[in-house]
Amino acid sequence: MTEKRTFSIEMEVPYYFVNFTGDMRLSALVDAMLLTSEKQLHQADIDSSEMVKNNGLGWVVVQYHMDIDKMPRLGQKIKVTTQATSYNKYFFYRDFWIDDEEGNRMVSATSAFVLIDIKQRKIVSAADRLDDLFGAVETTKLKRFNRIKVPDDFDFQQQQHIGYYNIDVNKHVNNSYYFDWMVDTLDIDFIGSHQLTSMDIKYDKELNIKSQPIAYAKLDNTNNKSIHWIKNGDVLNVVAQFNWKNK
Numbered sequence: 001m002t003e004k005r006t007f008s009i010e011m012e013v014p015y016y017f018v019n020f021t022g023d024m025r026l027s028a029l030v031d032a033m034l035l036t037s038e039k040q041l042h043q044a045d046i047d048s049s050e051m052v053k054n055n056g057l058g059w060v061v062v063q064y065h066m067d068i069d070k071m072p073r074l075g076q077k078i079k080v081t082t083q084a085t086s087y088n089k090y091f092f093y094r095d096f097w098i099d100d101e102e103g104n105r106m107v108s109a110t111s112a113f114v115l116i117d118i119k120q121r122k123i124v125s126a127a128d129r130l131d132d133l134f135g136a137v138e139t140t141k142l143k144r145f146n147r148i149k150v151p152d153d154f155d156f157q158q159q160q161h162i163g164y165y166n167i168d169v170n171k172h173v174n175n176s177y178y179f180d181w182m183v184d185t186l187d188i189d190f191i192g193s194h195q196l197t198s199m200d201i202k203y204d205k206e207l208n209i210k211s212q213p214i215a216y217a218k219l220d221n222t223n224n225k226s227i228h229w230i231k232n233g234d235v236l237n238v239v240a241q242f243n244w245k246n247k
Helices: 026-043 048-055 176-183 188-193
Strands: 006-012 057-068 077-087 092-100 105-117 122-124 156-159 194-203 213-220 225-232 235-246
Touching: 006 026, 026 057, 026 077, 026 092, 026 176, 176 213, 176 225, 176 235, 188 194
Parallel strands: none
Antiparallel strands: 006 077, 057 105, 057 194, 077 092, 092 105, 105 122, 156 213, 194 235, 213 225, 225 235
16 A cells, blocks of 8 residues: 655744734635645646646645644744545545644644646546655545535625736636635634634635625624635635634
């Protein structure tokens, strides 16, 4: 059996990765994880830039589940690790985790990626296109992520602007921007007094430079959770659930 290979990077959380409380922003947390996977993919020349240039293909994340025991802080030294776990005809599953200097687990996440044809905007089989799968095992099973229902009403809504700086090499809005837009719908006092404990997100439809997205949020104070979704007109682009605890 092929051994599943891990890849890690160590970093000190810079000031531009944190919010006004000194906690690492969720979008920066995701960026750090994706940077780690990109570094591993680069070893096999199948990172995002190489795939676009050589094959006209792009990696796109479609779902995340994340558990957060403690959010990394400004100046803290952390170790970000990733491991490709399994794949089927279309989905490529990858785990991430973040440890502090003492090896304590701070964050763990699992994700599902697909490969898309950039020109046709269609999913292609990762198993058929990749020579190096980093020890990931083939499976016929689909990994089950939490299902999130879009509420019938909302507490907050906010129009978002898409600029050229939001568009990545896959020719769509980079997925990490969605997190900033969703968190930005919440009151600053709420962000200052709460810590994220878990997150689920499902991307349904990509956004591009011509899109005019609106971010919505529904708070459930009884259960300390918030539901977030982004729509472009009548089209649902993404839905997420954040679970919180008081600081």
